[in-house]
Amino acid sequence: MKIREAFCQAHRDLGNFLEAELLLKSCLGLVRRDIYLNPDRGLTHYELNLLEEAIEKRKAHLPLAYITGKKExxxxxxxxxxxxxxxxxxxxxxxxxxxxxxxxxxxxxxxxxxxxxxxxxxxxxxxxxxxxxxxxxxxxxxxxxxxxxxxxxxxxxxxxxxxxxxxxxxxxxxxxxxxxxxxxxxxxxxxxxxxxxxxxxxxxxxxxxxxxxxxxxxxxxxxxxxxxxxxxxxxxxxxxxxxxxxxxxxxxxxxxxxxxxxxxxxxxxxxxxxxxxxxxxxxxxxxxxxxxxxxxxxxxxxxxxx
Ligand SMILES: C[S@@+](CC[C@H](N)C(=O)[O-])C[C@H]1O[C@@H](n2cnc3c(N)ncnc32)[C@H](O)[C@@H]1O
The missing domain is CATH 3.40.50.150 (Vaccinia Virus protein VP39)
Structure with a gap:
């Protein structure tokens, strides 16, 4: 799966663009720019698993900050x-x-x-x-x-x-x-x-x-x-x-x-x-x-x- 597809899936599942972006960044260890500059980069199995787990946790109402481990x-x-x-x-x-x-x-x-x-x-x-x-x-x-x-x-x-x-x-x-x-x-x-x-x-x-x-x-x-x-x-x-x-x-x-x-x-x-x-x-x-x-x-x- 490519970054652009993973982003769409996260957005669809969470119904929230910003949260989808933050989860993607956190699971892939990327900064925001990387996501938009490399939309065709593929996700490894490990990254995909991480993202899917994170989406499930978020859907179960675990706060985003506890998933990413950080808050500004x-x-x-x-x-x-x-x-x-x-x-x-x-x-x-x-x-x-x-x-x-x-x-x-x-x-x-x-x-x-x-x-x-x-x-x-x-x-x-x-x-x-x-x-x-x-x-x-x-x-x-x-x-x-x-x-x-x-x-x-x-x-x-x-x-x-x-x-x-x-x-x-x-x-x-x-x-x-x-x-x-x-x-x-x-x-x-x-x-x-x-x-x-x-x-x-x-x-x-x-x-x-x-x-x-x-x-x-x-x-x-x-x-x-x-x-x-x-x-x-x-x-x-x-x-x-x-x-x-x-x-x-x-x-x-x-x-x-x-x-x-x-x-x-x-x-x-x-x-x-x-x-x-x-x-x-x-x-x-x-x-x-x-x-x-x-x-x-x-x-x-x-x-x-x-
Ligand atoms: C609402 S949180 C505030 C945390 C942080 N200061 C902030 O503003 O985001 C309240 C904090 O008070 C701590 N707390 C609760 N009872 C306390 C007590 N008797 N003495 C000292 N700290 C206590 C909790 O563990 C918690 O970290």
Whole structure:
């Protein structure tokens, strides 16, 4: 079978042009251009088997990213496995929120960032529930002078995250630890030292998980989705402790350029007002902002420490 025929078959079977192209590329180990420049190149038996298996898996709703083993996030490619949540485009708003709040506009200049939070210390970030490491690694790539602490309760997800950090050459800037939210940081003395505390926590209401698309409900790790009875379990826990870790300099230090830390969380649909209320109630934050995603859904909450 030739590439052009295999492409048509994949397209017919999947009913999706882009997915057919991605599967073909992945199974043949080709880049996009090769497919279109060599449509008459024949597939080996091995390649054909791989493609047919991949098409069957996809028809059984296995997410494309788990078949190809990769997913793009913020223009970087991440390895993903069935142990990791698949990064979503809306989570890129968390990265934007951090980069936009580095006070110096040239984020790539280490000297600029040194000035950013009033001193020569690096920008410090905690990422709770790092998954394949997409948020932590993207931030490390964009903020050279950064020190990032990333935690996940899943040992297997962390293994993938560490691999991704090495692949993107930022492993020296990120400390990955296994554990429950803040608990692994007990011996790191991070209280009051963090510039950005970010998280895309599990936020699906437990009884609604089974009604999600089969790609999500049947294949993505439950532990990455399950926000318990009302979907808000992790927000309560994070918001209760977040202020202890975020920088909260005295007014005179702020006047000299020291920055107050930010809490930045992704939100599920219709969760913004309840989460905003939780943040307000702590009386530890000021200037609470909500950012909408591409579909105009209130997607990210950003609260600055008082
Ligand atoms: C929705 S996924 C987000 C993954 C990744 N940060 C992203 O944005 O694509 C939530 C992650 O939280 C992790 N997680 C769940 N419960 C946790 C807990 N108690 N402590 C730390 N991480 C947890 C899951 O393993 C999963 O990787």
């Amino acid at each position: 996030f913020y223009s970087l490619e991440f390895r993903v496995t069935s142990d990791t949540f698949i990064p979503r485009p809306e989570t890129e708003f968390i990265v934007d929120a951090v980069l936009e709040r580095l006070p110096i506009t040239d984020h790539s200049a280490p000297e600029g960032r040194d000035l950013a939070f009033g001193g020569r210390s690096p920008i410090t970030v905690i990422d709770l529930g790092t998954g394949c490491g997409n948020i932590a690694i993207t931030l490390a790539r964009h903020i050279q002078n950064s020190r990032i602490y990333a935690v996940d309760i899943s040992k297997k997800a962390l293994e993938v995250a560490k691999e991704n950090a090495i692949r993107h050459r930022v492993e020296d800037r990120i400390t990955f630890l296994e554990g429950d939210l803040f608990s692994p940081w007990e011996n790191y003395y991070l209280e009051g030292k963090i510039d950005f505390l970010v998280s895309n926590p599990p936020y699906v209401i437990r009884r609604e998980i089974n009604s999600l698309m089969p790609e999500v409900a049947n294949y993505e790790p439950r532990i990455a989705l399950d926000g318990k009875e009302d979907g808000l379990f992790f927000y309560r826990r994070i918001i209760e402790e977040a202020h202890l870790y975020l920088k909260s300099p005295a007014p005179e230090q702020v006047r000299c350029g020291a920055g107050r830390g930010y809490l930045i969380l992704e939100l599920g649909i219709d969760q913004s007002s309840q989460v905003k209320e939780m943040v307000k109630k702590t009386l530890e934050f000021e200037s609470i902002e909500i950012v909408k995603d591409y579909s105009k859904i209130e997607r990210v909450i950003i609260a600055q420490r008082q």
